[in-house]
Amino acid sequence: MTRVERTRVAIVGAGPAGLLLSHLLAASGIESVVVDRRSREEIENTIRAGILEQGTVDLLVETGASTRVLTDGNRHDGIELWFDGEGHRIDFPSLVGRSVWLYPQHEVLRDLVAARLSAGQDLRLEATVERVDDAATTRPRVIGTDAEGRPFEIEADFVVGADGSRSAVRSAVTEGTRGDLFREYPFAWFGILCEAPPSSDELIYSNSPDGFALISQRSATVQRMYFQCDPETDPEALSEAQIWDELRMRVPGTTLTEGPIFQRDVLRFRSFVAPHLRRGRAALVGDAAHTVPPTGAKGMNLAIADVVLLHRALVELLRGGDERPLDAYEETAIRRIWKAQHFSWWMTTMLHSTPDATEFDRRRQLGELRSVIESEAGRTYLAEAYTGWPFETGLG
Numbered sequence: 001m002t003r004v005e006r007t008r009v010a011i012v013g014a015g016p017a018g019l020l021l022s023h024l025l026a027a028s029g030i031e032s033v034v035v036d037r038r039s040r041e042e043i044e045n046t047i048r049a050g051i052l053e054q055g056t057v058d059l060l061v062e063t064g065a066s067t068r069v070l071t072d073g074n075r076h077d078g079i080e081l082w083f084d085g086e087g088h089r090i091d092f093p094s095l096v097g098r099s100v101w102l103y104p105q106h107e108v109l110r111d112l113v114a115a116r117l118s119a120g121q122d123l124r125l126e127a128t129v130e131r132v133d134d135a136a137t138t139r140p141r142v143i144g145t146d147a148e149g150r151p152f153e154i155e156a157d158f159v160v161g162a163d164g165s166r167s168a169v170r171s172a173v174t175e176g177t178r179g180d181l182f183r184e185y186p187f188a189w190f191g192i193l194c195e196a197p198p199s200s201d202e203l204i205y206s207n208s209p210d211g212f213a214l215i216s217q218r219s220a221t222v223q224r225m226y227f228q229c230d231p232e233t234d235p236e237a238l239s240e241a242q243i244w245d246e247l248r249m250r251v252p253g254t255t256l257t258e259g260p261i262f263q264r265d266v267l268r269f270r271s272f273v274a275p276h277l278r279r280g281r282a283a284l285v286g287d288a289a290h291t292v293p294p295t296g297a298k299g300m301n302l303a304i305a306d307v308v309l310l311h312r313a314l315v316e317l318l319r320g321g322d323e324r325p326l327d328a329y330e331e332t333a334i335r336r337i338w339k340a341q342h343f344s345w346w347m348t349t350m351l352h353s354t355p356d357a358t359e360f361d362r363r364r365q366l367g368e369l370r371s372v373i374e375s376e377a378g379r380t381y382l383a384e385a386y387t388g389w390p391f392e393t394g395l396g
């Protein structure tokens, strides 16, 4: 027998978007159930990007979702664009009055899981969602099997797909519509974590004749670095010495502090936007709705911007019966999504070399980089997008 339960909002996916939404809804007095196929350990140990926009940090702190970001994270007031053998710093506060924070996504997840569990959130882990039925009615249902393999059904006032790029909710929202907007790139990132002190005070994004590299950080003793590679690269195929050669070659003129590499992965590059973000009483947020390539670290920040909008729309719908903010959700969210798609695409294409790039393409790219760093307008555009267009939190 299938167990049938009821909640106000059924959230599929316990990533940053799903957990933050349950946190904001609880603060607004709206009950939710969060379901995820992963275990707590998997959720808390997924290695993702490390940069939080100013607005993301303000929201996490003001809502009590994470205060550790201020004590354990690091504020970064700029980045370095490296090309032609030289670094060019973009100073965020003087250009746009904002900064970013280096605080890895898995730390955000640890904070969110702890906050939700201590608040008594109904969080169902290791449960598989098969599909969402009746999205177009006022009683949408999430159907799946729990951690013990027993079938379940959750009937809700609203269903949210926060379940990542392989979303089980997406088809219920986009049903019958075609036209995924999609782009694949002919390169990927080879990412490492190593035990070493930072090589630089701030992140270095480098365009070199040998391809892109990003020198990022995690802590005083652990660093994160990436270099452009072929998407088919096997992460185990390179020796540590080869990895350091690749990295050093791509940031000529800097000295990288090397140390033992204890984690390596290859990240594919894709851009994707779903044809619809909402149908009836179901909506998509985060990677279920869109994917951006990693350059510029917009992924989680964009997911959080979706959640801010959807939370407000759900409060109006479920507390006051006002459908209008929900009707505006897709149109409002999509504007920021395409700005972030453009920024991620722009940073990517400006900094990476494609396999078929000619000398013309390479010199044009250097011209583009120069026109950014030598113009206040150019630096300001980058700073504004990187630190994040302000979102209205509705808190003040």
Ligand code: DHB
Binding pocket: 048, 049, 050, 051, 203, 214, 216, 217, 224, 294, 295, 296, 297, 298
């Ligand atoms: C990191 C990842 C990014 O994509 C980026 O633009 C900056 C930093 C990171 O993992 O540290």
